[in-house]
Amino acid sequence: MAVETAEAPASRPIENAVIQTRALTKVFAGSIRAVDGLDLSVSEGEIFGLLGPNGAGKTTTVGMLTTRVLPTSGDALVAGMNVVENPNAAKQLIGVVSQSNTLDRSLSVWDNLYFHGRYFGMSAPDARGRASELLERFRLSDRAAAEIDALSGGMAQRVMLARSIVHRPRILFLDEPTAGLDPQSRLALWDVLSELHSAGQTILLTTHYMEEAEQLCHRVAIMDHGKLLALDSPTRLKESVGADTEVRVAADGDLEKLADCLRSFEGATHTAVVDESVRVYLRGSAGVLPRVVDHAEGAGFTVKDLSLSEPTLESVFINLTGRDLRE
Amino acid sequence: MSVSTRLAEIRPARSASIDAFWGMLLRDLTVLRRSMGAFVVRTIAQPLMFVFVFTYVFPKIGQGVGGQGAGATAFSSLLVPGVVAIACVFQGIQAVALPLVQEFGYTREIEDRVMAPLPVWGVAIEKITSGALQGALASVVVFPLATFIPATPVRLDINWLELLTFLPLATAVGAALGLAIGTRAEPRQVPLVFSIIVIPVTFLGATYYPWAQLDPIPWLKWAVLLNPLVYMSEGFRTALTPQFPHMPVAAIYLGMAGFLVFLGWLGIAGFKKRVLS
Numbered sequence: 001m002a003v004e005t006a007e008a009p010a011s012r013p014i015e016n017a018v019i020q021t022r023a024l025t026k027v028f029a030g031s032i033r034a035v036d037g038l039d040l041s042v043s044e045g046e047i048f049g050l051l052g053p054n055g056a057g058k059t060t061t062v063g064m065l066t067t068r069v070l071p072t073s074g075d076a077l078v079a080g081m082n083v084v085e086n087p088n089a090a091k092q093l094i095g096v097v098s099q100s101n102t103l104d105r106s107l108s109v110w111d112n113l114y115f116h117g118r119y120f121g122m123s124a125p126d127a128r129g130r131a132s133e134l135l136e137r138f139r140l141s142d143r144a145a146a147e148i149d150a151l152s153g154g155m156a157q158r159v160m161l162a163r164s165i166v167h168r169p170r171i172l173f174l175d176e177p178t179a180g181l182d183p184q185s186r187l188a189l190w191d192v193l194s195e196l197h198s199a200g201q202t203i204l205l206t207t208h209y210m211e212e213a214e215q216l217c218h219r220v221a222i223m224d225h226g227k228l229l230a231l232d233s234p235t236r237l238k239e240s241v242g243a244d245t246e247v248r249v250a251a252d253g254d255l256e257k258l259a260d261c262l263r264s265f266e267g268a269t270h271t272a273v274v275d276e277s278v279r280v281y282l283r284g285s286a287g288v289l290p291r292v293v294d295h296a297e298g299a300g301f302t303v304k305d306l307s308l309s310e311p312t313l314e315s316v317f318i319n320l321t322g323r324d325l326r327e
Numbered sequence: 328m329s330v331s332t333r334l335a336e337i338r339p340a341r342s343a344s345i346d347a348f349w350g351m352l353l354r355d356l357t358v359l360r361r362s363m364g365a366f367v368v369r370t371i372a373q374p375l376m377f378v379f380v381f382t383y384v385f386p387k388i389g390q391g392v393g394g395q396g397a398g399a400t401a402f403s404s405l406l407v408p409g410v411v412a413i414a415c416v417f418q419g420i421q422a423v424a425l426p427l428v429q430e431f432g433y434t435r436e437i438e439d440r441v442m443a444p445l446p447v448w449g450v451a452i453e454k455i456t457s458g459a460l461q462g463a464l465a466s467v468v469v470f471p472l473a474t475f476i477p478a479t480p481v482r483l484d485i486n487w488l489e490l491l492t493f494l495p496l497a498t499a500v501g502a503a504l505g506l507a508i509g510t511r512a513e514p515r516q517v518p519l520v521f522s523i524i525v526i527p528v529t530f531l532g533a534t535y536y537p538w539a540q541l542d543p544i545p546w547l548k549w550a551v552l553l554n555p556l557v558y559m560s561e562g563f564r565t566a567l568t569p570q571f572p573h574m575p576v577a578a579i580y581l582g583m584a585g586f587l588v589f590l591g592w593l594g595i596a597g598f599k600k601r602v603l604s
Contacts, residue, residue, distance in 0.1 A: 028604070063604070066442065068441065068442075068602065068603060068604070069603070069604050070603060070604070087446075088340035088343060088444045088445070088446070089337045089340065089444075091443065091444040092335055092337050092338065092343060092444045093335055093337065094442075096438075098435070098438055100434075100435055101434070102436055102437075103436070103439075104354075104436050104439065105429075105434060105436060106358045106426075107358070111357070112439075115350060115351075115353070115354045115357075116439060116443075118346075118349075118350030118353060118354070119346075119347045119350040119351060119439070119443035119444075120335075120346070120350075120443065120444065121338060121347070121350075121444075163439065167335055168335045169335055170334050170335060
């Protein structure tokens with residue numbers, strides 16, 4: 001079941017890190033430790049993911065790195081600058097897309113981009129050109145004059161992304177960029193992010209969708225209760241599960257007992273009870289499903305549902321915490 | 328798609344802040360220009376009705392405030408500074424407080440401006456500046472109404488030095504009041520704001536009577552000194568209609584400056600509290 005983290009994950013400082021946190025901690029009123037001694041280093045041009053369930057401290061971490069949340073202790077550095085000591089310079093270098101639609105409702109889509117450019121000191125002609133250029137790139141030109149409330153969720157998210165890069169930030173922070181989007185809009189946004197990255201943009205994103213972290217991120221930091229649990233590339237993280245197959249078994253009866261029983265299954269490395277099913281981690285997948293059913297039913301359980309997959313980042317999270325990402 | 332290879336360079340904080348401030352002011356003025364119709368309607372509706380009923384209808388039907396002849400003339404002149412002062416307070420509420428309640432509330436629209444390269448207090452000062460400009464515009468719109476609608480002649484004797492110093496001060500106080508309210512009120516509390524702040528402030532703001540004439544009700548005369556509108560009305564009264572009794576000019580300057588500092592501080596502190604955690 002719940003695996004204790006043997007040691008704090010390696011978070012060796014990277015040379016030329018563009019984002020760095022050192023023992024970064026935020027304690028909110030009521031002594032809630034939202035972020036607890038976080039050490040992270042993100043290098044230039046990287047897409048870095050913070051993965052964890054709601055309440056893991058991802059948004060607070062981004063808040064501190066983007067000057068809106070004041071750290072209780074520790075350091076948050078952007079391009080080598082402490083954001084608390086030098087918020088003005090830090091703000092000039094970063095772009096931020098927050099979780100909800102914060103577009104200016106009093107302005108049109110085009111105006112949102114134009115005035116953002118003006119806030120960052122662009123001349124009127126520069127800001128005008130940049131607004132039109134970005135709307136075209138993001139395939140939003142036909143919406144230039146639209147009111148914000150008339151946009152779909154996916155479009156609003158694209159406008160937010162376009163707005164956040166008007167001033168050509170070196171680092172882009174995205175907080176749950178695809179939360180609440182339909183699958184198609186999510187894919188479209190992933191495409192845009194991949195294109196941005198291929199042009200050298202450093203991106204830090206938070207997500208509680210493991211697919212998003214797996215698809216987009218070079219490295220993923222898994223967080224829970226304000227702490228870093230693991231940090232590596234998605235592939236290496238998945239390898240750390242120590243199995244190449246995950247079988248989900250839904251059955252009637254005491255699932256803890258079923259998990260105990262399946263632990264003795266041939267090839268099983270470990271099991272976990274999550275989300276009203278038992279996860280069995282195995283090496284080797286050939287012909288495994290019928291044998292799992294036999295094993296479980298032999299022990300008196302009635303199997304209701306069964307599925308098999310490769311381990312995912314969620315498996316890693318379950319492995320580390322005994323819970324799934326949605327809990 | 329390609330991202331421009333040219334990335335942001337760090338500019339000195341001072342010039343980045345000035346540009347951001349100017350950009351936001353430009354944004355507010357653009358929004359104002361595009362909603363000019365609504366601005367004029369919301370600015371003139373209340374004073375238009377008030378001036379029309381009290382200084383046109385009443386004298387014509389031989390009823391009401393100030394009676395007829397000289398009394399009516401006095402009242403219509405007396406009303407001019409009060410109506411202009413109320414316009415400043417209303418702009419503070421309508422141009423600063425109400426938009427902020429929305430921007431801080433569900434939509435968090437303020438976020439993009441907070442992320443611009445200027446200090447958070449700079450964003451708050453920008454709000455006061457833009458509110459004050461709108462207040463000044465509102466005063467200019469309202470002034471002719473109060474001057475030309477009354478059925479009896481209005482007698483003005485303008486002291487320009489006082490007018491041109493009181494106007495920016497009064498509009499800034501109105502905007503600072505709006506900032507203080509806007510950073511502290513939740514959307515669901517807006518109706519309450521009108522009942523417990525706007526209405527008492529306007530009725531007890533020495534707008535429809537000179538403050539000096541409150542002598543028969545001493546407790547009220549002293550209590551209303553806590554109302555910033557009193558100094559605004561009295562300021563416009565000495566600047567436009569000095570024939571009426573008014574507060575000493577030094578006291579008016581002091582009262583307005585004091586309220587500007589106090590409400591500005593309250594508003595900026597509230598603003599910081601809403602955007603930083």
